[in-house]
Amino acid sequence: MLDNKIAIVTGAGSGIGRASSLKMAGYGAKIVAVDFNEASGQETVRLIQEQGGEAIFVQADVSNSDDVQRYVNAAVDSYGRIDIFFNNAGVVQKFSKLADTDENEFDRVINVNVRGVFLGMKYVLKVMEKQGSGAIINTASTAGVKSEHSASAYSASKHAVVGLTKGAAIEYVKQGIRVNGICPGGVETALTKGVEQAFMSGGYVPEEVGNMRMGRYAKPDELAEMVSFLASDRASYMTGSIVLVDGGLTL
């Protein structure tokens, strides 16, 4: 389905990013795995190679412009093009009501989740524009279409990802570039463990657990399937879509 496509994946060291890297490699893509965490990113590359796929690792902070240009250049230098960009790295906030939210914490969440997604698209789009083709998938969240208690900074950051996705989709449709977003609800990852712990320490039972109609978190692999589809030519008529993969959470 993705034979010989070149795919950059940010946040490739864990959760949805790792599962999508492995799945897209399984469908034939070559992966440029990007993560802040060197050990986990390298482990993703090893897992891809173990299943017979091809991948390289680039250590980068997605909120740093020099780092972003470095991973984009690494993809172009190694493979000559960028067909797929899974713009996925993100962080959750330390849960607190708005007036109690630390200003530095607000900046940290916005920096990674909004500036990181913006910078990634900014530099990848320059390459895709020259090619006249490409597929971008941004990781938003159900918090990008509704909000959660004690998570207004996170929710604001994910609403911004939705805005960036729609804006880029409009601006680059004529260049043959499709830009879509995915909205996971609860996913079994290191990140949701952090969510659970944060909620537990605050004594607050997350609304999302009660609303999880399937009674379970998603497996990262269930998100990876949608990411691979949106990355492929099978999704040729989809751009600007914000796709819920949330087990009915937002119902």
Ligand code: ADP
């Ligand atoms: P999820 O898969 O649910 O999005 P995870 O916490 O499992 O959440 O994965 C997020 C990944 O993003 C981690 O591997 C983490 O190291 C990476 N990451 C977080 N912040 C940055 C950053 N600023 N730059 C690059 N990678 C980052």
